[in-house]
Amino acid sequence: MQSVERLVLLGTGLISGSFALALKRARLVKQVVGVGRSIENLTRALELGVVDAYLTDAAAAVRGADLVLLGTPVGQMGRLMQQIAPHLSPNCVVTDGGSTKQDVCALFREHLPQQLASCVPGHPIAGSDLSGASAAQFGLYEGRRVVLTPLSENNVEAIERVRQLWQACGATVYEMSAEQHDGIFSAVSHAPHLLSFAYMNSVLDRYNAKQCLDFAASGFRDFTRIAGSHPDMWRDIALANRSAVLSDLKANIAQLNHLVQLIEQDQALALTEYIQRASQARIEWGQPKKE
Amino acid sequence: MQSVERLVLLGTGLISGSFALALKRARLVKQVVGVGRSIENLTRALELGVVDAYLTDAAAAVRGADLVLLGTPVGQMGRLMQQIAPHLSPNCVVTDGGSTKQDVCALFREHLPQQLASCVPGHPIAGSDLSGASAAQFGLYEGRRVVLTPLSENNVEAIERVRQLWQACGATVYEMSAEQHDGIFSAVSHAPHLLSFAYMNSVLDRYNAKQCLDFAASGFRDFTRIAGSHPDMWRDIALANRSAVLSDLKANIAQLNHLVQLIEQDQALALTEYIQRASQARIEWGQPKKE
Numbered sequence: 001m002q003s004v005e006r007l008v009l010l011g012t013g014l015i016s017g018s019f020a021l022a023l024k025r026a027r028l029v030k031q032v033v034g035v036g037r038s039i040e041n042l043t044r045a046l047e048l049g050v051v052d053a054y055l056t057d058a059a060a061a062v063r064g065a066d067l068v069l070l071g072t073p074v075g076q077m078g079r080l081m082q083q084i085a086p087h088l089s090p091n092c093v094v095t096d097g098g099s100t101k102q103d104v105c106a107l108f109r110e111h112l113p114q115q116l117a118s119c120v121p122g123h124p125i126a127g128s129d130l131s132g133a134s135a136a137q138f139g140l141y142e143g144r145r146v147v148l149t150p151l152s153e154n155n156v157e158a159i160e161r162v163r164q165l166w167q168a169c170g171a172t173v174y175e176m177s178a179e180q181h182d183g184i185f186s187a188v189s190h191a192p193h194l195l196s197f198a199y200m201n202s203v204l205d206r207y208n209a210k211q212c213l214d215f216a217a218s219g220f221r222d223f224t225r226i227a228g229s230h231p232d233m234w235r236d237i238a239l240a241n242r243s244a245v246l247s248d249l250k251a252n253i254a255q256l257n258h259l260v261q262l263i264e265q266d267q268a269l270a271l272t273e274y275i276q277r278a279s280q281a282r283i284e285w286g287q288p289k290k291e
Numbered sequence: 292m293q294s295v296e297r298l299v300l301l302g303t304g305l306i307s308g309s310f311a312l313a314l315k316r317a318r319l320v321k322q323v324v325g326v327g328r329s330i331e332n333l334t335r336a337l338e339l340g341v342v343d344a345y346l347t348d349a350a351a352a353v354r355g356a357d358l359v360l361l362g363t364p365v366g367q368m369g370r371l372m373q374q375i376a377p378h379l380s381p382n383c384v385v386t387d388g389g390s391t392k393q394d395v396c397a398l399f400r401e402h403l404p405q406q407l408a409s410c411v412p413g414h415p416i417a418g419s420d421l422s423g424a425s426a427a428q429f430g431l432y433e434g435r436r437v438v439l440t441p442l443s444e445n446n447v448e449a450i451e452r453v454r455q456l457w458q459a460c461g462a463t464v465y466e467m468s469a470e471q472h473d474g475i476f477s478a479v480s481h482a483p484h485l486l487s488f489a490y491m492n493s494v495l496d497r498y499n500a501k502q503c504l505d506f507a508a509s510g511f512r513d514f515t516r517i518a519g520s521h522p523d524m525w526r527d528i529a530l531a532n533r534s535a536v537l538s539d540l541k542a543n544i545a546q547l548n549h550l551v552q553l554i555e556q557d558q559a560l561a562l563t564e565y566i567q568r569a570s571q572a573r574i575e576w577g578q579p580k581k582e
Contacts, residue, residue, distance in 0.1 A: 125508050145506065187494055188507040192514040195490055198546040200569035203478055205542065213576055215436065216479040217416050221577065222513040223483040228573035231566040238554050238562060246554055251496065253547050255489040260540050263529050271529060275522040278491035282519035285504055286512065 001164055004029040008065040009051065010058055010080050012036045015097040015124060016071025017050040017136025022169035025138050034133070035061045045133035058083045065089065070096035074103055075236035081111035088112070094119045095162045099185060101149040101178035103240040108151065116153035120162040123147045123181065124171065131230050142170035149178040186244035190237050194245065195252060196227040197234070292455055295320040299356040300342065301349055301371050303327045306388040306415060307362025308341040308427025313460035316429050325424070326352045336424035349374045356380065361387035365394055366527035372402035379403070385410045386453045390476060392440040392469035394531040399442065407444035411453040412469065414438045414476070415462065422521050433461035440469040477535035481528050485536065486543060487518040488525070
């Protein structure tokens with residue numbers, strides 16, 4: 001496979017940094033340039049060998065690049081696309097690591113109309129409550145999934161290029177429509193994050209919140225792990241994937257109203273069946289971790 | 292400390308079995324008798340050395356016992372107390388491992404009125420999605436918390452006896468009222484379990500449930516771990532701690548309605564603050580696990 005000559009990371013964090021490290025290990029990239037707003041984070045990325053150089057100016061960075069990865073929260077991507085639009089080489093492949101895809105497709109169409117043949121939206125499924133360049137790791141994508149949601153304007157070579165690079169990182173690559181993607185990931189990722197934030201805030205609202213937190217144990221720990229996630233990123237996701245997310249939150253409210261009714265009416269049998277359905281499906285999905 | 296002569300486990304599972312194993316290791320128990328409904332589970336308990344003998348008749352088992360631990364789901368405890376009531380030695384200490392305490396206090400008062408001086412309600416905080424005697428382990432209670440919610444009728448010696456035995460298992464023992472206990476554990480354990488069941492069922496209700504589960508990753512895994520818990524046990528808890536649980540579920544519905552509103556109205560700043568509050572509190576509570 002042909003190496004990437006100059007890979008530019010717009011946003012140098014866990015997702016983009018781990019992509020760069022994996023390509024470096026596979027000897028599939030010659031130069032990695034990091035762009036970001038925090039000099040501290042960029043310096044750390046340089047020290048750790050995640051990038052070979054850094055710049056704070058996205059426009060200057062993408063000159064001569066043959067691959068650009070947008071690795072920021074989705075809310076920052078439009079502005080970055082605007083900045084880089086006049087400076088991209090015609091054959092430069094642009095991809096992203098955003099958790100929502102319909103909005104990224106729309107941003108590509110709005111800001112990079114001349115580049116659409118080689119703008120391939122993507123979503124590596126390797127989220128974490130960790131962030132920043134210091135969280136980047138070589139093996140993050142090994143055995144993970146990456147979803148590409150190609151634009152109808154994409155040329156086949158650009159899609160293949162992005163697919164092969166992710167495969168070289170150890171990931172399995174899937175293709176689907178952006179709409180399908182956003183529905184699935186609202187269900188299994190965006191909604192649970194929002195539910196976990198809401199639950200955490202409901203505990204904080206209690207008069208005895210501190211005492212409650214003192215007695216919280218392993219169930220609480222796992223249920224709320226994702227409540228520690230990055231606020232800006234998750235605000236962007238909630239707003240970007242609004243329609244799917246709202247539909248899932250409302251479905252959850254309906255579930256909770258039903259559950260309240262079962263408990264209020266002391267419907268022991270129906271309540272058992274309700275819990276059994278969830279429990280059985282969760283056990284079938286995967287072995288629970290041993291404490 | 293004086294050894295237990297005959298410890299009877301009414302219900303021989305993770306909680307009671309681990310208590311027995313820890314006391315055996317500390318050489319603080321001479322004989323452990325397991326009682327249960329599943330001969331397969333009791334046989335396994337005997338093979339694993341969790342018990343020294345087993346019986347299926349609770350009444351016969353408690354004769355001559357100086358310590359009885361009720362280790363079944365709370366829903367089965369009333370019937371067991373009825374069965375053993377005529378056969379308990381006057382000085383036998385009775386305790387339990389139930390996750391709700393107001394109902395257990397009421398059951399003690401209803402079924403063991405002559406024994407109340409030595410019936411000490413307790414809750415070892417070491418839940419797991421695992422269950423059964425084969426899940427029992429020596430070290431389960433090391434560094435864990437046990438909450439006792441003594442009855443006003445208890446004599447000090449009985450409370451001290453139970454406290455010291457749990458301490459010998461490696462646990463730190465707290466005392467509070469049963470009402471206080473049930474409020475706290477609804478908040479940090481019962482409500483999250485029910486929220487996780489409800490979320491899981493909302494995913495199963497989707498037309499593309501299977502595909503969603505295929506793409507679910509680590510956030511989903513941790514958020515739903517407790518959804519794999521035991522249906523009978525959690526039905527009992529939901530019904531036993533009804534008032535606290537309903538209040539918490541309704542508080543969560545209110546949180547979700549508020550969140551829906553923030554997203555519908557595109558209130559980016561308020562949404563960021565909402566998420567920040569949850570995220571910061573979760574990070575302060577404990578370091579998130581690294582993937």
